[in-house]
Each structure stands twice: as C-alpha cells, then as structure tokens.
Amino acid sequence: MATKKASSQTKTLSFVTEIPLVVSATDERVLSSKFEDIWQLYNACLGEAMRRLNLVKQSKLYQSARKIKSNKKERQKSFADANAAYGYDEYSRHAFATIIRRSWIGENID
Incomplete structure (x- = not known):
C-alpha cells in the first residue's frame, strides 16, 4: 500500500521583481572588486571551518564520542x-572571521 507524504512547504503567494542596477563604469569596477573581496573572505572562512572539522573528525575525542550510544x-557533551x-565551536569560528576581516580585506569591504 502506497502512502502519501505530507508536504512541509506552505503555499503562500509571493513575487520577485528584478530591477537593473544602472551604474557608471567606475562604480561597476568598484562593486566588482568588493564582490570579489567578499567572495575571498567567504572562501577563507569556509576553508578554515572545513580544516577544523577534519581535525575534529580525526581526533580521539570525536571517535570516543561516536561510540557513546x-x-x-553525555554524547552531546563529548x-x-x-x-x-x-x-x-561557533565562537571560535566567529573569532577567525573577525581576524580575517581586520586584515587587508576589511579595508575593501563595507
């Protein structure tokens, strides 16, 4: 017998409108530079978070926490x-982002 799956999405009316941004060539270069810098900041934070996650998963603390059933x-605390x-943890990742943002990239983004 087949069962129906309940939809978790609600049906709401919404719309999206796009308005083209009209800027000068100089402003376009500045915005492109800022977007590139923000992209680099995001990737730096993501890369650091992934590096730390790999270290956590390789640790003996993590392996022993996985064995707690x-x-x-106790499992959550481990x-x-x-x-x-x-x-x-969240605060350490925020601290890393703050350090990176205070470097040269912070001067280039708002």
Whole structure:
C-alpha cells in the first residue's frame, strides 16, 4: 500500500521583481572588486571551518564520542568538547572571521 507524504512547504503567494542596477563604469569596477573581496573572505572562512572539522573528525575525542550510544547528554557533551578542542565551536569560528576581516580585506569591504 502506497502512502502519501505530507508536504512541509506552505503555499503562500509571493513575487520577485528584478530591477537593473544602472551604474557608471567606475562604480561597476568598484562593486566588482568588493564582490570579489567578499567572495575571498567567504572562501577563507569556509576553508578554515572545513580544516577544523577534519581535525575534529580525526581526533580521539570525536571517535570516543561516536561510540557513546546510551547517554544522549553525555554524547552531546563529548561532541561539544571535541569541537571546542579544535576551535570548531561557533565562537571560535566567529573569532577567525573577525581576524580575517581586520586584515587587508576589511579595508575593501563595507
């Protein structure tokens, strides 16, 4: 017997309008430069987060946390400890982004 899946999306009316941005050639170069710098900032943060995640997954703390099955709170705390040990917690990632943003790239983006 086939079962129907309930849709998690609600049907709401919405619309999108696009308005072309009219800028001078100079402004276009400035905006392109800023978008490129923002893209580099994003990729730097993403790359660092992925590097830290790989370190966490290779750690003994993480491996031992994976083996905990019975106690959910203990398991969550063990994973949180592994993340914190390698700077993969939210505050450490924000701190990295702040450091990067205070470098040369911060002068080029608003």
